[in-house]
Amino acid sequence: MDLFSGEFTGYARQMLYGGLVTIQLFLSGFSLALVCGTAVGIVSLSRNAVVQGAYRVYLSIITGVPSLLIIFLIYYGGGAMLARVFGHSRSFDVTPFSAGVASLTIVYSVYIAELVRGAVRNLPRGQFEAAAALAIRPWAAWLYIIIPQLVRLALPGLINIWLIVLKDTPLVSLAGLNELVGTAKIAAGATKKPFLFFITASLFFILFSAVTLRLSALLERRFARGIAEVKA
């Protein structure tokens, strides 16, 4: 196959589009997981036995089951689940993309919640006591005092999860989403040039991670301002 033939440029355009789908899926899944995970993490700190029990079960299921199975469960069964909740009168069509976003959110909320719980535990108790002593309402105390400090503590772990979520997005292609890896597979099968397309896809992931790691170093420095560095 000629590298500049129409067939090739066609597949190149599809790969580009697939890359965009991957980025969309990744960003929406990660940001939803970040919001839900933070909320779950904070709520799970409650002493209420029901909340504690529910969180334990959630944590155990998600950390014990591969994310691929969760993706399949939501893709195959999501429509039936929604129909059960909202009544059978309406029919629900679960697209691979929405199934992917939902499963990434459900899975990685737990990991982010664990991270938030750890960060809260590492925060000096004096911060909570001082906020209470100053009669700052709990809501405001969390929003303006606790969470900004959590960011610094949770950031390294968050970057970890960021990269894991990125590498989990190709799994959604197994539910039929034509994102980067799914497209690469189709193109490789059609053109008999597997190395070209798969290596391109790999480089996308490696470059994306490299760029994030650079940015994350900046972010870490930004959130650690005002904290003296410990000299080893």
Next chain:
Amino acid sequence: MSGLPIDPHLAWVNLPAMGHGLLINIIMTFLTLGIGLFTSLLVTLARMSKNRVISAVAGLYVVFFRGVPLLILLYLVYYGLGQIEGVRKGPLWLIFGSAFSCAIICLVLNHTAFMVEVVRGALEAVPVGLIEASRALGISPRHVFFRIRLPLAMRYGLKAYQNEVVMFAKGTAVVGTITVVDLTAVANGVFEETYDPFTPILTAAALYWVFVNTVRIGFYRLDQHLNRHLITDEMQRRSVVVPKKAETSRPSPVAIGIAIPAVRERVL
């Protein structure tokens, strides 16, 4: 409104096939772990080598295989290498012709890359003074490494290793994409026959859950065994100094020099 519609009969009928699928996952996991122990030690030593070229090559290996999703790696090896004439005709086809061995190769490549940081962190967590003391006692470098540094590093790195093993065991769920009949592939097959969206996937999930938690319990036991001296120490101290309201989560005795994130050691 009942719970999820699970068909117990369907689950029961497919249980043997699913069990066989799970067995494939278990074999793959432990085979890779066994091979991975050697390869990861090798690559870690190369990474820590004073020779810059060797260290750079190992570093490149780590960056590539940590960055690439396992799925692409599987496609690359299974669909890619088969396209090369030399591989298909030569004796290597014995290895690359079978989906199972392709999957093992990919899993080992992936697992080793993640293990390098774990092993390195653990080796570097061993106090330098201890190694200096051993040298001063005239113990040969080889013995210092195998008898003193490595056994201690194993204890320090156990938690990180557990994270990696659990994530990796769950990662084996994707091998079905290259025609290995593993648990997920069996569940998918049942779904395609019956269009029952819940029963096969939930059964597979339950089996996986049991597997992963068995691994967790195994690690917990191993941790207790390796650190038995530390644990008794800790418990005595706790009972004397803090008689009440002790933190329920035991501050891990292995957390000496290495940070153990709650989630997973997998960072690029």
